[in-house]
Structures are given as structure tokens and as C-alpha cells.
Amino acid sequence: xxxxxxxxxxxxxxxxxxxxxxxxxxxxxxxxxxxxxxxxxxxxxxxxxxxxxxxxxxxxxxxxxxxxxxxxxxxxxxxxxxxxxxxxxxxxxxxxxxxxxxxxxxxxxxxxxxxxxxxxxxxxxxxxxxxxxxxxxxxxxxxxxxxxxxxxxxxxxxxxxxxxxxxxxxxxxxxxxxx
Ligand code: SME
Numbered sequence: 336x337x338x339x340x341x342x343x344x345x346x347x348x349x350x351x352x353x354x355x356x357x358x359x360x361x362x363x364x365x366x367x368x369x370x371x372x373x374x375x376x377x378x379x380x381x382x383x384x385x386x387x388x389x390x391x392x393x394x395x396x397x398x399x400x401x402x403x404x405x406x407x408x409x410x411x412x413x414x415x416x417x418x419x420x421x422x423x424x425x426x427x428x429x430x431x432x433x434x435x436x437x438x439x440x441x442x443x444x445x446x447x448x449x450x451x452x453x454x455x456x457x458x459x460x461x462x463x464x465x466x467x468x469x470x471x472x473x474x475x476x477x478x479x480x481x482x483x484x485x486x487x488x489x490x491x492x493x494x495x496x497x498x499x500x501x502x503x504x505x506x507x508x509x510x511x512x513x514x
Contacts, residue, residue: 444467465488
């Protein structure tokens with residue numbers, strides 16, 4: 336049984352994220368399956384970080400065929416829903432669309448204090464008010480994103496971004512690619 340090092344005692348964010356890094360390192364020990372590791376990391380984030388309504392992954396995959404008989408005609412790539420915790424979410428997001436697609440296009444984290452003020456934000460859960468998306472990058476290639484949503488405005492700050500970026504790095508280097 337997984338035993339989190341984390342406790343219910345209030346911690347500052349630096350301590351919280353270094354505890355989470357220890358927990359994730361434990362989860363990644365002896366397991367390199369990316370889907371399994373993503374599933375456990377989404378559960379770890381959702382059950383540990385306060386004030387979230389969604390925590391999960393989108394992975395870069397081939398675009399769905401556009402014709403009944405067609406294959407992958409364009410050979411383009413898009414984000415496809417991966418393991419997550421929260422309400423069911425939209426499945427496919429084009430690069431450059433929404434907060435997630437913007438993070439892929441910029442190859443950088445995107446921190447949104449007010450999703451209503453972000454042009455093109457994709458509302459999967461009407462309760463979401465702020466969002467943090469961190470790209471997963473290996474050898475310069477974007478593999479996908481980690482997406483966190485909160486029902487509170489301005490829930491995420493630079494400490495959350497740095498903490499999730501560190502966890503993303505552990506997850507990417509501790510898993511096998513491609514999926
Ligand atoms: N809000 C995201 C879509 C994914 S859901 O939040 C789970 C976006 O704008 O890309």
C-alpha cells in the first residue's frame with residue numbers, strides 16, 4: 336500500500352512540493368510505464384494539493400482520422416486526454432488551442448489567474464476559475480502536459496509552477512517513451 340510521506344499538517348509550498356517529490360520518487364521506483372505513472376501522479380496531486388477540481392494529463396498523439404476510411408491524413412499531432420482525477424474532460428485539444436495547447440506551442444508553463452480572462456480557454460468544468468499547465472519535455476520534444484484546475488481564482492503562483500515543473504521532470508525521466 337502506498338503511504339504518502341505527506342501529512343495533514345499545514346506546510347509551506349516549498350516543503351509541500353519537496354515532500355511530493357519524495358512521494359513521486361517512491362512511486363516511480365521499479366515502474367517505468369508512463370500511463371501507470373501518470374495515473375498515480377494525478378492521484379497524488381489531486382489528493383495532496385488543496386483546492387483543486389481537476390488534475391491530470393494530456394499526451395501528444397496522432398490526429399484522429401477526418402474521413403470514415405481515412406488514416407492519419409495530415410500527419411499532425413494533438414493533445415489527447417490521459418489519466419486524470421476530476422470530472423470527465425474534453426478529449427482532444429489542438430496545439431495552440433486553450434491553455435493546454437498554448438503551453439505546448441510555447442513549450443513553457445502557462446499560469447492563468449482568471450480563466451475567464453484567458454482568450455480561448457476551454458471550459459471542461461464550469462467550476463474552474465484558475466489553471467496551471469506545465470509541458471512535459473524530453474530531449475526538446477513535447478510529450479504532453481500536466482494540467483491543474485482550481486475553483487478558486489489565482490489559486491496557483493510561481494511556487495506551484497516551480498513545484499509542478501520539478502515533478503514533471505521526475506515523471507518524464509522516470510518513465511519510458513514513446514507511450
Ligand atoms: N482548460 C483547458 C482544457 C482542459 S480541462 O481544464 C481539463 C484548456 O483551456 O486547455
